[in-house]
Amino acid sequence: MAFSDKSEDKSEDDPLERVVIPLHAEEVSVGKRQVATGHVKVSTVTRTREELVEQLLQSERVEVERVPVGKVIAQMPEVRTEDDTMIIPVVEERVVVQRQLLLKEEVRVRREFQKATTQLSQLRHQQKKNRIKERMNYGMGKSSNRLRQR
Numbered sequence: 001m002a003f004s005d006k007s008e009d010k011s012e013d014d015p016l017e018r019v020v021i022p023l024h025a026e027e028v029s030v031g032k033r034q035v036a037t038g039h040v041k042v043s044t045v046t047r048t049r050e051e052l053v054e055q056l057l058q059s060e061r062v063e064v065e066r067v068p069v070g071k072v073i074a075q076m077p078e079v080r081t082e083d084d085t086m087i088i089p090v091v092e093e094r095v096v097v098q099r100q101l102l103l104k105e106e107v108r109v110r111r112e113f114q115k116a117t118t119q120l121s122q123l124r125h126q127q128k129k130n131r132i133k134e135r136m137n138y139g140m141g142k143s144s145n146r147l148r149q150r
Contacts, residue, residue, distance in 0.1 A: 038137040045130045050123050058115050065108045073101045085110045 077089040088107045094100065 038135055041132070041134040041136070043132050046127050048125050048127075050121075052119060052121055053124065054117065054119050056115070057118050058113065061112050061114065063110045063112070065110070066105055067108060068105045069103045070105075071103045073103045076101065077103065084112075
């Protein structure tokens with residue numbers, strides 16, 4: 001590599017062959033800050049009104065009738081239904097020389113349904129809120145824009 005040694009020696013002697021690159025360093029600092037440009041005013045208005053409401057109402061009436069039976073029976077009777085009446089047997093157990101069931105009474109429960117449309121006057125509170133947004137810009141004198149939202 002004798003050839004490369006001669007070229008290196010020549011570049012050190014010749015000032016035109018030598019290139020100098022200056023080094024330079026820059027630093028950047030990035031940040032953020034809050035700047036107030038104005039403020040916003042928000043207000044709420046609530047209104048109440050009374051209105052007539054029509055609603056379908058349903059009611060149920062139950063009639064209980066106690067029917068004395070007083071009959072000796074051999075086994076426990078089941079709850080039964082006759083027409084629209086549910087019959088619930090009430091049994092008393094008596095101890096005698098021999099054991100027997102006595103049907104003391106039956107409870108009869110009859111259900112009746114009634115449907116009617118009724119008008120009720122009731123105070124119902126309905127809240128309606130209006131938001132009023134008003135932006136105040138600093139440095140502009142008056143408020144620049146006014147928005148109404150519903």
